[in-house]
Structures are given as C-alpha cells and as structure tokens.
Amino acid sequence: MTKHSYAIIGSGALGALYGSMLARQGHDVHFLLHSDYDHVKANGFKIESHWGDFELPEVHAHQSVASMPPCDVTILALKTVNNHLLPQLLPPPTSGGGAVLVLQNGLGVEQEVAEFVGRQRVLGGCCFLCSNKVGPGHIKHLDYGRIVFGPLECNSQTIGLAESICRDMTEAGIETLTSEDLNTVRWRKLMWNIPFNGLSVALNASTDKLVGDEDAVRLVRDIITEVHAAGSACGASIGDEWIEKTIDHTRQMVPYDSSMRLDYLAGRPMELRTILRTPIDTAAAAGVAMPKTSMLYQELCFLERNRD
C-alpha cells in the first residue's frame, strides 16, 4: 500500500477527526492549527468517536502553512467564512501539484479553490456527521460520519484520483463513497443544511425540537422542497423521496446543535454565503425563485448583525 501525504487545512471537529484517522493508518498528515497549536503540539489529538476512541500523541502540527511540505492531497476543512484566506493557505501544500479535497459546507466552494489550483486538481465532498470540538485537540464524534466525494471535473484521471483517496479513507476506517455527480451530492446536503442549520438559528432551537413541532416540520418541509426544486433546476438528480427521508433521518439523529447554531451562539460568523446565498443565487440564475429560503437568509443576516 502506498502511503500518501495529506495537509489538513482547518483542524476542527471535521478536519481533526478525519486527519487523525488517516494519520493513525500511517499516512503522513500535516495539520494546520490555530488556537489549539500549542496544546496539540505537546499532547496530540484525543478522538472520542462512535467508530472507536483513540489518541494520536504525535502530530505534525503547523502554526502556518509556510512550514508545510507539498502534499499529495490537501483537505480543506476550514469554515467557508475564512475563505478569504485561501490565497495564502493553498499555495504551500499544493505547490507539488497535489489535489485539493474540499470538505466544506455549501455550494460553489470547489469553484473557489479551482481558481487557485485549476479544475483538474479539485475534488469536493460532503460529510454527513455529528461531531464537535469539545476542548483543545479534543474531538467528540457523536453520530454518522460518512463522506461522499467526487471530482469537480470528471475524467479517467480525476476519477482515478478520487478512487485512490477513497481507498485511503476506507482503509483508515472512514465510511467513504465516491460519486461522479458532485453537484447532486452538494444539493442533497443542502437539503439538510439550509433548513436545519438556518431554522435552528432563526427559531433558536436544536434540530430535535424542530422535528418535534408540527409547524416547524411544515416549514422545514417547505424549505427542503424549495431546495430540492432548485437543485433539480440546477442539474442535480435527487429523487422526491429525499424530501421526507431528510426529515426522517433528522428524527433519528442524536439531539444535536447544528454547526451554524453553535457559530451563532458563540458569536462567530455563520456560513451564510456558501450555505444560503450561493444556492439562492445559483437557483435564480437557473430561473428558480426560493422565497422561503431567501427569507431565511435575510432573517439570518439580520440576526448575525443583531445578536443579544
């Protein structure tokens, strides 16, 4: 088995989990750390996961990308609110011609990366996971965890690249699937992210409270239906049954605060641009209005500026 080198840009609840699992498997993984750098440098990562707990005492921790080597794969797991940093962050780890796997939320994120490294080197994926950072270098992975990813541009070379990364991940214990239809994967994830991230902030409620109230469920369903229709107009092929499935899956989820709600409550900026605005604009360009999603977006913009 060939071991690959990975750069993890954004070592939070998602990047630290997957990166640590790849490192545990013997890959050469370099983590970009911000506030947790000193702690992780000294103590490594502590992962509590429903896939099995483990510690990673020795970590290639970096305070800046300047010290990172060129890597085979750069996993972008940064919040998209920090994407203005991409011009600084991407060049060092990708300077050897490596690929970038974008595991961020929302729409249009692969295209932003492609501007720096070219479309042929970009893959994108969605992570369906409930994971939180509960302390410095300490991740609690509560539920789910599947990654579905694929190349931005499909051809034999990029599909081969996707398959080799998928193999690494699967061997590392990560539930991973590849897809040749990244657009569909993105829109299906938006069917969850838009209603549940958005309404959990607008209605000040955890997702289990939302699926437990008839009016909230009606609203969730209306918004999912809008996202589904917008996705279809934008070329995604998602069966109608996914409207109810998305609600049902959330009913079965552990009670969980969405990442947007956690950001809101902590006073951090929310990923409104990539999760709501870009999908709304993309649908509008395809001739489809998303009135309730637009309203949610406007409410969230107001709330972000007017936190208590």
Place this chain on the structure above:
Amino acid sequence: MTKHSYAIIGSGALGALYGSMLARQGHDVHFLLHSDYDHVKANGFKIESHWGDFELPEVHAHQSVASMPPCDVTILALKTVNNHLLPQLLPPPTSGGGAVLVLQNGLGVEQEVAEFVGRQRVLGGCCFLCSNKVGPGHIKHLDYGRIVFGPLECNSQTIGLAESICRDMTEAGIETLTSEDLNTVRWRKLMWNIPFNGLSVALNASTDKLVGDEDAVRLVRDIITEVHAAGSACGASIGDEWIEKTIDHTRQMVPYDSSMRLDYLAGRPMELRTILRTPIDTAAAAGVAMPKTSMLYQELCFLERNRD
C-alpha cells in the same frame, strides 16, 4: 348634541384611551375591566397622551357584561385571542339593538361579530396608534392615534350610523375618519401589522431596529409586497406607493414595541389567527399564495409554543 351610550369591551391601551376621551366629552361610557377593575373603580383612569394628559376619576366600571346596560355603541377592543368569549360578551350591551364597532387587529373580525348581531349593526375600524398600558388604569399614548372605520355593509343607514359615531369621536378629540371601503382599510393596516408585528417577534427586535437594518428592510418590503398583492386580489384598492409609505411611516415612528412582541415577551398568546392566518387563508381562497407571510406564520406558531 345628542349624547350616546358606549360599552367598551376590552379596556386596555386602546379601549381605555378612546373610551376615556368619549366619557370626558360627556358620553355615558361603560368599561368592561378584568384585572384592573378594583383599581379603576376606586381611582378611575389616568391617561397620558400626546394629545393631552387627563384623568377620569369617575368611571362606570364593570367586572362583567351582566351589569352593563344596553348601549348605543359597543366598541370591541378586546384582543382577538379572546374572541371565543364573544357569545358571552356581546349580548348584554347589544341587547337594545345598538351597533358594534370592531377595533380589533386582523381580518375577518367584523364577520365574527356579525354572526351574533347581524351584518347591519357591525362597523369595523383600524387604529393607527402607539399606546401602552403602563399600570392599572394607566395608559401612555405615545404617538399617532387615528381611527379609520366604516360599516361592514354599506347603505344609507349604516353610513349614517358611522357618521354619527365619527362625530362623537371627533368632538371628543380623537382623529377619526370614516371609509366606505372597510376591506381596503383592513388590508392597508395588515401591510403594517403582518411584517412589523410578525418580524418583531421572529427577529426579536423593536420596529426601529427592523427599519434600521438593510436585510430586515428588504424582508419587510417583500412581506408588505405580498400583503399588498393579496389585498388587491381580495378587492382592496391600495396604491403601490403604500408599500414604501408603510416603511417610511415606521421610520418616523417613536421607537415602539409592537403589541405582538409585547404579548410574546409577556408570555401571552399572540393574535396569530386574525393577523396572519385569516389573511393567508383569504388570499389563498382568492388564488394568491403568500409564501413569506406563511413562513412567518409558521415561525411564530413554533415560537409561541417554544418560548424560553
């Protein structure tokens, strides 16, 4: 000048203000009181108004309609969340054949009253005022105050009735206009009530905060536009300029918490049925969807059931 007898059903920020002004003018005014009965019986009303402060020490206070005489005009100024009480409240004061002037919020409220006294005796009106009850029998009237009202069914007799009540009110110092198009008056008021009452609760903000934020103003404008279109489909004739005028008037208003926000914050039920649901249903019956207004309604239903 003929003096008339008035029954005030609902002696809060609105009923106590207008009733006291009519009583000060020499009309025989009977007030139905609930929690403030003992205080008002002993001390009367204290009115602080931008039209001039005054006290009304002697008040015909009633703890129940059973002790009320039949009156020429019954002013219904009760919150519509209490309209299930109409079968008990209306018969005594209207038993002499008097009229009912419905000064409640929302749509369809005259029709509810007409079921008890017949359409010929019902008038309805909208009050554009900023007024709060600040203590037992103590009203603070901050801004505006105009009443626009008219008969539910227009004919020479009901128009004559409206004009005689208008005369009483004008002489009492209340800015009053009559209209032969109650439907238009109602929908124009809804153009304020739906966005500003609703969003002040959904976004946890006073109206001045809403008109001070670009995203909130965009959302307010979207919802007003929906209400305007719905009103047009339902026969109201409101010029397009009222969309911006409604926002501009609110910009000039004293900073003010809407009645719905005060109800929400105080843990009282909100007037969701008459202010939002009936307009949505009425518009739907006329073939017009109100997606953002419907979303606001669903959010408010959720929030009412899930208060902190």
